Amino acid sequence: MVLEDCRDDLEWCSRCSMCKFIPMEVISGYDFATVCPSIARYNFHSYSAGGKLNMALAMLDGRIDYTDKLVEMIYQCQICGGCDVSCKYNRDMEPMEALYEFRMKCVGDGQLVPAHMIVIDGLRREDNMMGGSKSQRGDWAKGLDVKDITAEKAEVYFHAGCRYCFDNELWPAARSAVGLLLKAGVDVGITGKEEVCCGGRSYEIGYLGEFTKYAEHNIEMLKVAGVKILVTSCADCYHAFKVLYHKIGKKLDLEVLHITEYLERLLEEGKLKPTKKVPMVVTYHDPCHLGRMGEPWIPWEGVRTKGSGMIFLHEPPKEFRRGTHGVYEPPRNILKSIPGLNFIEMARIRERAWCCGAGGGVIDAFPEFALWTALERVNEARTTEAEAIVTACPWCKRILSDAIKESGDRLQIYDVVEILEQAL
Amino acid sequence: MALNRNAYKALEDIVGADNISEEPAVLDAYALHWGLKAFTGNPFGRRHEAVLLPGSTEDVQVIVKICNQYKVKFKALSTGWGSMNGPGGEGVIQLDLRRMNRIVEINEKAMYAVVEPYVINAQLQAELMKRGLTCNIISAGSNTSALPLTALMGSGPTSNSTSYNNRNILGVEWVLPNGEILRTGSLGSGVGWFCGDGPGPSLRGIMRGYKSPLGGLGVFTKAATKVYHWPGPEVVPVEGASPGYTPKLPDIISAHYITFPSWERFTEAGYKMGESEIALACDKLPPWMLALNLTENAREGIRLFSEIRPQTVDKGISVLVVIGADSQREFDYKEKVLKRITSETGGEYLPLVEEPATRKKLIWHRVRATTGARETFRLMLSQGASFGSCDSWEFAVNEAREGARLKQKYIEKGLLVDDGVDNAWGTLYEHGHMGHMDELYLSDPTDPASKQAAFTLMEETTRACMEKALGCPQTVMGDRGHDLFGPRMNNYHLWVRKFKKALDPNGVSESTNYITVPE
Numbered sequence: 001m002v003l004e005d006c007r008d009d010l011e012w013c014s015r016c017s018m019c020k021f022i023p024m025e026v027i028s029g030y031d032f033a034t035v036c037p038s039i040a041r042y043n044f045h046s047y048s049a050g051g052k053l054n055m056a057l058a059m060l061d062g063r064i065d066y067t068d069k070l071v072e073m074i075y076q077c078q079i080c081g082g083c084d085v086s087c088k089y090n091r092d093m094e095p096m097e098a099l100y101e102f103r104m105k106c107v108g109d110g111q112l113v114p115a116h117m118i119v120i121d122g123l124r125r126e127d128n129m130m131g132g133s134k135s136q137r138g139d140w141a142k143g144l145d146v147k148d149i150t151a152e153k154a155e156v157y158f159h160a161g162c163r164y165c166f167d168n169e170l171w172p173a174a175r176s177a178v179g180l181l182l183k184a185g186v187d188v189g190i191t192g193k194e195e196v197c198c199g200g201r202s203y204e205i206g207y208l209g210e211f212t213k214y215a216e217h218n219i220e221m222l223k224v225a226g227v228k229i230l231v232t233s234c235a236d237c238y239h240a241f242k243v244l245y246h247k248i249g250k251k252l253d254l255e256v257l258h259i260t261e262y263l264e265r266l267l268e269e270g271k272l273k274p275t276k277k278v279p280m281v282v283t284y285h286d287p288c289h290l291g292r293m294g295e296p297w298i299p300w301e302g303v304r305t306k307g308s309g310m311i312f313l314h315e316p317p318k319e320f321r322r323g324t325h326g327v328y329e330p331p332r333n334i335l336k337s338i339p340g341l342n343f344i345e346m347a348r349i350r351e352r353a354w355c356c357g358a359g360g361g362v363i364d365a366f367p368e369f370a371l372w373t374a375l376e377r378v379n380e381a382r383t384t385e386a387e388a389i390v391t392a393c394p395w396c397k398r399i400l401s402d403a404i405k406e407s408g409d410r411l412q413i414y415d416v417v418e419i420l421e422q423a424l
Numbered sequence: 425m426a427l428n429r430n431a432y433k434a435l436e437d438i439v440g441a442d443n444i445s446e447e448p449a450v451l452d453a454y455a456l457h458w459g460l461k462a463f464t465g466n467p468f469g470r471r472h473e474a475v476l477l478p479g480s481t482e483d484v485q486v487i488v489k490i491c492n493q494y495k496v497k498f499k500a501l502s503t504g505w506g507s508m509n510g511p512g513g514e515g516v517i518q519l520d521l522r523r524m525n526r527i528v529e530i531n532e533k534a535m536y537a538v539v540e541p542y543v544i545n546a547q548l549q550a551e552l553m554k555r556g557l558t559c560n561i562i563s564a565g566s567n568t569s570a571l572p573l574t575a576l577m578g579s580g581p582t583s584n585s586t587s588y589n590n591r592n593i594l595g596v597e598w599v600l601p602n603g604e605i606l607r608t609g610s611l612g613s614g615v616g617w618f619c620g621d622g623p624g625p626s627l628r629g630i631m632r633g634y635k636s637p638l639g640g641l642g643v644f645t646k647a648a649t650k651v652y653h654w655p656g657p658e659v660v661p662v663e664g665a666s667p668g669y670t671p672k673l674p675d676i677i678s679a680h681y682i683t684f685p686s687w688e689r690f691t692e693a694g695y696k697m698g699e700s701e702i703a704l705a706c707d708k709l710p711p712w713m714l715a716l717n718l719t720e721n722a723r724e725g726i727r728l729f730s731e732i733r734p735q736t737v738d739k740g741i742s743v744l745v746v747i748g749a750d751s752q753r754e755f756d757y758k759e760k761v762l763k764r765i766t767s768e769t770g771g772e773y774l775p776l777v778e779e780p781a782t783r784k785k786l787i788w789h790r791v792r793a794t795t796g797a798r799e800t801f802r803l804m805l806s807q808g809a810s811f812g813s814c815d816s817w818e819f820a821v822n823e824a825r826e827g828a829r830l831k832q833k834y835i836e837k838g839l840l841v842d843d844g845v846d847n848a849w850g851t852l853y854e855h856g857h858m859g860h861m862d863e864l865y866l867s868d869p870t871d872p873a874s875k876q877a878a879f880t881l882m883e884e885t886t887r888a889c890m891e892k893a894l895g896c897p898q899t900v901m902g903d904r905g906h907d908l909f910g911p912r913m914n915n916y917h918l919w920v921r922k923f924k925k926a927l928d929p930n931g932v933s934e935s936t937n938y939i940t941v942p943e
Binding site for chain 2: 008011012013014015016017018021023024025026027028029030033042043044045046050051052054055057058059061063064065067069070073085086088089090091092304306309310311312313314317320322323324325326328350351352
């Protein structure tokens with residue numbers, strides 16, 4: 001696919017501005033009505049999905065050429081998918097595809113964001129997005145009595161992901177995840193320092209070649225290891241393994257689960273029993289890649305063609321991913337299973353959740369914008385009077401943590417697994 | 425034509441470097457409007473010289489004064505849906521009022537709300553509902569500005585109980601094209617926003633009149649809009665995920681989709697419903713739109729339309745009636761009256777909308793006005809609209825009848841989409857005898873014959889307005905249209921030009937889509 005393939009959608013954006021807001025049906029007040037951090041922060045229409053579609057069409061039609069500002073506008077966006085859900089509440093379009101393709105065109109045309117070049121260079125050298133040394137990738141798991149699937153067989157593979165591996169402050173959550181699996185008697189293994197990036201972030205910033213390379217590597221590794229289930233605590237990795245690999249025609253021949261999905265299963269099977277009270281008021285932040293973007297990929301190949309009665313329809317019929325079937329319930333069900341825990345929802349949840357700010361390469365290239373976005377979410381959480389934000393992704397936890405620190409707030413932040421661990 | 429550097433610097437000093445742009449990509453994002461594609465084959469209109477994001481009335485006032493000083497034309501937009509928001513000529517700067525997004529006041533006692541231009545209707549309505557109130561939301565959708573001066577016409581699904589924008593305007597803060605701030609209605613006398621007509625200058629007819637001036641008469645920076653009683657909950661709980669939300673509405677808010685055997689019976693029923701004051705909405709949502717409204721993709725919409733066609737299109741003319749009540753007793757009374765009216769006029773309820781889940785979904789879609797883009801743009805076809813006067817109910821119905829009559833031959837020839845022929849959207853106003861109808865039609869802009877049919881139909885409907893005295897079409901914009909209709913309507917165009925000249929002596933408020941004054 002290339003940007004030109006999105007032309008129909010580029011031309012038929014009606015500039016309704018739905019992409020700037022959560023779906024109209026669920027707006028419950030003046031506050032927290034917006035969904036797109038990019039337009040909310042920078043205000044010009046060009047920052048919204050609609051505006052980016054307009055600019056992409058202008059580019060295809062030769063009306064504009066690259067400038068630093070244009071590239072900046074394309075990348076000052078977490079590519080969080082909020083716009084996609086709101087647009088597709090009413091329309092049969094794929095705005096997110098156009099956003100991805102616009103980035104891939106930038107990379108193809110050599111229009112690179114300097115900060116991303118550094119990250120990609122690190123990826124090529126060290127197989128991670130964090131600039132860390134690959135020799136230290138497995139340090140997070142030191143002392144854990146867990147199998148190494150490069151040396152012995154296991155039924156379940158736990159993929160930690162770059163953020164968990166190289167962000168020391170977050171190690172406890174990754175260790176808790178493995179600890180809970182072991183406690184439930186799961187035959188789980190890791191790859192330690194042999195683990196490599198899932199490639200997902202490189203896809204999102206437009207480097208399809210790198211993404212494909214890492215997808216192929218991981219597929220081969222998993223094939224050799226012979227695991228049946230891949231579990232990850234990182235929403236970005238989950239999205240890559242489950243959605244993006246399938247999207248590029250490399251669907252994994254195993255079950256991909258987010259840790260919350262697997263833990264929910266273990267709770268249902270009675271293999272984990274939360275009995276200790278956790279007397280805390282918490283709210284839950286849906287990671288975009290687990291929620292609205294985490295719904296399964298639906299392959300479709302065809303055309304939009306004029307049929308009888310002058311109506312243009314997709315042939316064969318196309319089923320759109322509208323954010324309906326993301327992973328929303330498992331983390332909530334885990335929280336609801338914990339004795340003494342008081343769980344309160346924020347205004348923007350599930351498919352219309354506000355992004356944490358870290359995604360799409362924004363945390364690397366535009367850290368202030370990432371922090372601004374996270375602060376918005378912290379403010380929203382504060383209105384619930386919760387003591388803690390609970391989430392299910394290390395990228396969210398990192399930036400929300402930074403925002404809490406920046407704001408001087410007393411809010412705590414946890415991963416779902418850390419809360420569950422307290423209850424066992 | 426680049427903007428004079430001194431002018432640019434002066435403007436930048438007002439809004440700050442982050443809130444002004446001459447970047448070609450930014451300008452093209454503002455230059456694209458879907459409506460242009462149907463007319464010119466190119467969705468891009470003229471580029472602005474710059475786009476500015478003022479943050480306050482004071483910003484706007486200084487910007488307008490600078491524009492007068494440097495003879496730079498300006499045009500403001502709020503949410504910006506529609507090609508009329510773009511500049512009609514060269515050398516224009518765009519004011520995007522996005523940063524002016526505050527609800528200034530909600531006065532529950534006097535029943536009005538004061539908003540800035542970028543408060544959207546969904547936000548305002550949600551806040552009002554918490555206070556047992558609601559507002560008129562234009563049929564385009566709640567994703568549009570709540571300022572009652574922005575929409576072209578200003579009627580919406582609940583206009584039967586919430587009136588329409590022309591009538592809902594109360595006090596207004598208006599930056600005139602010369603940079604002066606004018607406060608109209610009671611606001612002009614410093615006694616609050618509660619009245620549009622005084623004590624203080626009214627100017628409602630000049631300021632908005634039959635249609636909005638489409639950005640051609642300065643900038644409306646704040647306005648009060650009348651608000652109305654809402655019989656539903658403070659917050660409508662909505663379960664599920666997009667797009668298949670399930671709203672939880674009380675049973676004493678209900679709806680029926682009623683098909684009448686003839687235009688005459690339909691007209692009669694409308695009058696009776698107005699007189700009885702039973703309906704929260706008397707919303708002529710045509711079956712085509714109903715089908716698209718209730719489905720989650722285009723294919724499903726087409727399928728549902730085929731399914732309900734025998735019960736609606738083939739049987740007559742349909743309307744959606746929403747009943748809202750504060751008590752069971754009131755509800756029972758209203759339901760009974762509606763049944764009586766339906767029976768007296770030969771109407772039939774559509775079973776589909778009698779299903780509770782479908783009914784609740786539909787009510788919320790219409791009360792919140794969430795599906796405008798679904799009903800009009802999902803099929804990715806060019807949509808035209810004709811007629812659209814605000815006049816007596818019978819007059820409005822006659823517009824729809826004529827629209828359907830003129831349209832039919834093009835549908836039979838396969839040049840326009842078969843939307844059931846009568847695809848007029850309309851509403852009763854204020855439980856009264858007034859109403860609105862605009863006939864919609866869909867063409868394929870990639871097919872020259874279809875495109876031509878749409879143009880010809882528009883010309884025919886315009887001619888019908890003149891020859892059959894069916895009012896001034898809502899699509900009349902710009903000099904050509906006004907010069908055509910003005911002489912037939914008390915030479916209103918001459919007056920509009922005089923007002924324009926008086927209020928905009930330097931001609932800086934860009935008004936190609938409104939009316940221009942020859943040099």
